[in-house]
Amino acid sequence: MLDWTVSDFLTEQGWNTDWLMGCLPLHVVQKIHCIFAGFNHTEADSCIWQLTSNGEFSVKTAYLSLFTEETNYTWNWDMIWKLQVPPKIKTFLWLLIQGKLLTNVQRVRRNLASNSNCPCCNGSMESLDHLFRRCRHATKVWNSIGIPNQVAHSFSMDFKDWLFTNIKASFSCMQGIPWSSLFLAALWFCWKWRCKKVFDLNFSPPPWPHIPIIHFSREWLVANRSRNSKLPKHVLKLHWSPPCAGWFKINVDGSCMGELGAISAGGIIRNDAGVWVKGFVTKLGCGSILEAELWGVFRGLLLTWNEGIRRIQMECDSLTAVSLINGETGTNHPLSSIIHCCKDLLLRDWECTIYHIYREQNSAADHMAHLGQYSSLGFHVIDLPPPSIVSLLANDSSRGTTARLVPV
Structure with missing residues (x-):
């Protein structure tokens, strides 16, 4: 068996499932079995470009990959574009997940700055996790909004698991606003206030940060409902x-x-x-x-x-x-x-x-x-x-x- 090759596990009808099951654990067999191989006219193996959906190389994806933090976390990008939030927040979220927001840690990494400390609290390095969860200003935002019990456990998770759990939340909270929308609005305001602090040293975030965040989310929700309700519909039988x-x-x-x-x-x-x-x-x-x-x-x-x-x-x-x-x-x-x-x-x-x-x-x-x-x-x-x-x-x-x- 040690001398067998991949072709030994193939028949004219695809993979020999019994032989695979006799040599490999089930979870490995399940990954192999869906690979299309062994049939007539199948193509020879070749190298393709992983970063595009069609396998074709593009300069854009190659360039963007240089600025993307390595991660094993898999995101469904369609999920992001289908979120019921303003387009600017979708773009912001995409940049956040890709690790492209220019926090001070990122700016130092790219030789754009020499100080990686948080400009808001000046106490720790300004990583994404610090900016949106650990900084005292971020903590104030979350305490002001109030964290629902359904997602309270997520605040002890890894940063990207935390993001994913709250974005995928399917319940609504205050004033009928979906928690996922309110959560993303809070992230966006944290970033907005942080940037304003950088360019205006006299700026201070609002004492009750939940008020503008809820107002913003509610306005978008109402406007979106009004727009959707006016779209003409046709019933197909x-x-x-x-x-x-x-x-x-x-x-x-x-x-x-x-x-x-x-x-x-x-x-x-x-x-x-x-x-x-x-x-x-x-x-x-x-x-x-x-x-x-x-x-x-x-x-x-x-x-x-x-x-x-x-x-x-x-x-x-x-x-x-x-x-x-x-x-x-x-x-x-x-x-x-x-x-x-x-x-x-x-x-x-x-x-x-x-x-x-x-x-x-x-x-x-x-x-x-x-x-x-x-x-x-x-x-x-x-x-x-x-x-x-x-x-x-x-x-x-x-x-x-x-x-x-x-x-x-």
């Missing part, structure tokens, strides 16, 4: 549609659950009468939701081909996955192997198209993907519909609709 006469349709979906990112995929093939032909689930290990969606597309296409079906419409509710497969994707993309294998399958001698649909039209495939979470690691073909999906199939066959409210 959505339902699954059978394929054209003589065609088959396969719906696929991916699933990602838990903090470790357990991913799975599933799909259903139906004929032009909406009758179940074949289904599948696949438990993939640990990865991203995009990986799960692409695996669903790949496994669905391959299963359909192997079933001898030559006129097929595929539907997927991941616009990103569909765009990557139907569009131009460079070889440096982190998921280029599975993307290009999907493209190769589409080019085989058959009539096959892939479309994006809303998730309300894909509920049966979503259910199959969810079932994949509770299956054993690997790919499983299902000949008969599971009892738990029968009602969803009946609803699809009867054109049962689901409403979706979308902006005009």
Whole structure:
């Protein structure tokens, strides 16, 4: 076994799960299993640029990496941009997490200053943790606002864990203001008052700092509600549609659950009468939701081909996955192997198209993907519909609709 290579663990259908499980612990196998390898037309390994989503080098990301503090903490950047706070606070938070705020510690590090002490208390080095948590002025801000019991434990955490816990908080506090919004406003005011102190030695923070912070947060909340309430909306009545006469349709979906990112995929093939032909689930290990969606597309296409079906419409509710497969994707993309294998399958001698649909039209495939979470690691073909999906199939066959409210 010591002489084995990676290829010894691969078959024409991907990884040999049994052999992997016999040699490695489960958490390692789960990370390996979602790597796309062993299939025909997979690409050779190559080096790509880690700091961009498409794997292509950019001068911008290379430059920014020089000023980013090294960290093992993983942030979901989409979460930041979706926060219900003013754009300037989103930008401020991005700089804060990247370690790019020019505190005195950072200024000394970049040879822009010689004194790293805090300009507010002049007692300790002005690190981010000191500025926003430990400085007596920061402590006054938090005491003035009042720390809710739900997040009180976070103030003894590591700095970035503290940030993450409070930003992810889903409860509201005084005057109906979400705690995450109030928390970020407090950080922003701490930075604003600190900068004003640097440039105006006579400046003193307000004696009751919670007043401007709450007022600012409340104003934004009310303005945002007013703006959203005036947006015109349109109700779409959505339902699954059978394929054209003589065609088959396969719906696929991916699933990602838990903090470790357990991913799975599933799909259903139906004929032009909406009758179940074949289904599948696949438990993939640990990865991203995009990986799960692409695996669903790949496994669905391959299963359909192997079933001898030559006129097929595929539907997927991941616009990103569909765009990557139907569009131009460079070889440096982190998921280029599975993307290009999907493209190769589409080019085989058959009539096959892939479309994006809303998730309300894909509920049966979503259910199959969810079932994949509770299956054993690997790919499983299902000949008969599971009892738990029968009602969803009946609803699809009867054109049962689901409403979706979308902006005009």
